[in-house]
Amino acid sequence: MQHHKSAAYISCLDDAISERAQQGNSTLNDLIASAKGASPKLVAKRVEALELKVVSSSGSPTRERQWTPELHPIGFEYYFTEDTAIRLLDRLEQEVPLERLLTLGTPTIAAAAGLRDLPTTLVDSNRLLDARFEHWPRSVERVYASLNGNAHLTGSYSAVVLDPPWYVGDMSAWLIQATSVLCAQGLIAFPLFGEFTRPTAKDERAAVLELASALGHVEVLERELNYETPLFEREAFACSGLFPEDVVNWRTALT
Numbered sequence: 001m002q003h004h005k006s007a008a009y010i011s012c013l014d015d016a017i018s019e020r021a022q023q024g025n026s027t028l029n030d031l032i033a034s035a036k037g038a039s040p041k042l043v044a045k046r047v048e049a050l051e052l053k054v055v056s057s058s059g060s061p062t063r064e065r066q067w068t069p070e071l072h073p074i075g076f077e078y079y080f081t082e083d084t085a086i087r088l089l090d091r092l093e094q095e096v097p098l099e100r101l102l103t104l105g106t107p108t109i110a111a112a113a114g115l116r117d118l119p120t121t122l123v124d125s126n127r128l129l130d131a132r133f134e135h136w137p138r139s140v141e142r143v144y145a146s147l148n149g150n151a152h153l154t155g156s157y158s159a160v161v162l163d164p165p166w167y168v169g170d171m172s173a174w175l176i177q178a179t180s181v182l183c184a185q186g187l188i189a190f191p192l193f194g195e196f197t198r199p200t201a202k203d204e205r206a207a208v209l210e211l212a213s214a215l216g217h218v219e220v221l222e223r224e225l226n227y228e229t230p231l232f233e234r235e236a237f238a239c240s241g242l243f244p245e246d247v248v249n250w251r252t253a254l255t
């Protein structure tokens, strides 16, 4: 059964990248971007297996921010690009009056909200955030707690932004907690991972969307969120022979 699922997954992935390659002049970065969340290493393997024609990636890779302490795979520390954090906040401000913002596992959004002096609460399990973001303004309250236990969220927020680990269990638990402190007419924003993130991702996305629809009205926006590629991941890619320009902002999500 699992083998069958993986074979179907690879076949759909092959279709997606082959279709993009047929448009011509595609770089490996273009094919990775068309692969809806599939790992760049897997896409590179499939490109080779299918003998797809790629042109070399042009331009220099974006400069990634250097974080101290470094981002870590434990905790899934994948940060939004600065541009994404700004756009997401702009969008929230257009949609609802941001009287009180709750950010769950989204320190870059809390930091961007702090720059706008928006009353914000950040809940995150990583206490190192106080060292990584040195100058938290007074408008940002930090609560260090695990959202997988019970963080005992209280209050009433006009908007909640959350970015849990991309698994149904975490996403469901965080979404339910977010809903419990959302005011009437409030808005919850969260990334929705691509359908090729892993073989089970399509079903998992459906489960997350089903829960979200049971909690309120849902709108999915395409290709809205870009992530930086953290140092630990860039190094892993380099070891697999991928060049930085192949994986520029490769991780994206819908919201």
Ligand SMILES: C[S@@+](CC[C@H](N)C(=O)[O-])C[C@H]1O[C@@H](n2cnc3c(N)ncnc32)[C@H](O)[C@@H]1O
Residues within 6 Å of the ligand: 075, 076, 077, 078, 079, 080, 104, 105, 106, 107, 108, 109, 123, 124, 125, 126, 145, 146, 147, 148, 149, 163, 164, 165
């Ligand atoms: C995928 S990252 C999201 C970061 C976000 N994209 C940003 O740019 O701010 C997940 C975040 O959730 C936090 N986190 C992971 N597991 C957690 C848990 N069980 N409870 C609370 N926070 C958690 C991590 O420390 C990290 O900040």
